[in-house]
Amino acid sequence: MPRVFEGNLTPPSGSLAIVVSRYNESITSNLLEGAVSTLAEHGVADEAIDVAWVPGAFEIPLAADQMARSGRYQAVLCLGAVIRGETTHDQHINRAVSLGLTQAGLEAGVPVLFGILTCDTLEQAIQRSGGNVGNKGRECALAALEMISLLARLE
Numbered sequence: 366m367p368r369v370f371e372g373n374l375t376p377p378s379g380s381l382a383i384v385v386s387r388y389n390e391s392i393t394s395n396l397l398e399g400a401v402s403t404l405a406e407h408g409v410a411d412e413a414i415d416v417a418w419v420p421g422a423f424e425i426p427l428a429a430d431q432m433a434r435s436g437r438y439q440a441v442l443c444l445g446a447v448i449r450g451e452t453t454h455d456q457h458i459n460r461a462v463s464l465g466l467t468q469a470g471l472e473a474g475v476p477v478l479f480g481i482l483t484c485d486t487l488e489q490a491i492q493r494s495g496g497n498v499g500n501k502g503r504e505c506a507l508a509a510l511e512m513i514s515l516l517a518r519l520e
Contacts, residue, residue: 372515399502426465480505
């Protein structure tokens, strides 16, 4: 039987960073609340969480990269909401953000988690930030805990 490596939801020994977009703040503040409350439920103290607010989703990768490279954080959770408009602007933002976050995590060797809503409508964003479809911030926090634990086991 093969050896299997999995993470669990135990609280990490170090700090976590959250980068959150101020654009669509009525949505992103719900994502942040979901992430922070989930981390607290799993034993992470408020003092172990640093939150950096950025103007919009496009600015998230730079802040996330800086925080991931700092060596102070075991994971960086990235929260934002990009909602489709009348142009293809959302597609360009989504692509740039996803590639930037992937690169930041790979280069820093720290989990950089994608908690960015990429919705067609405001209603979809509302539902994914605490409505009937759950809270992507909560999911992001759970994924962060699992990845921290998994990476520790892989070392």
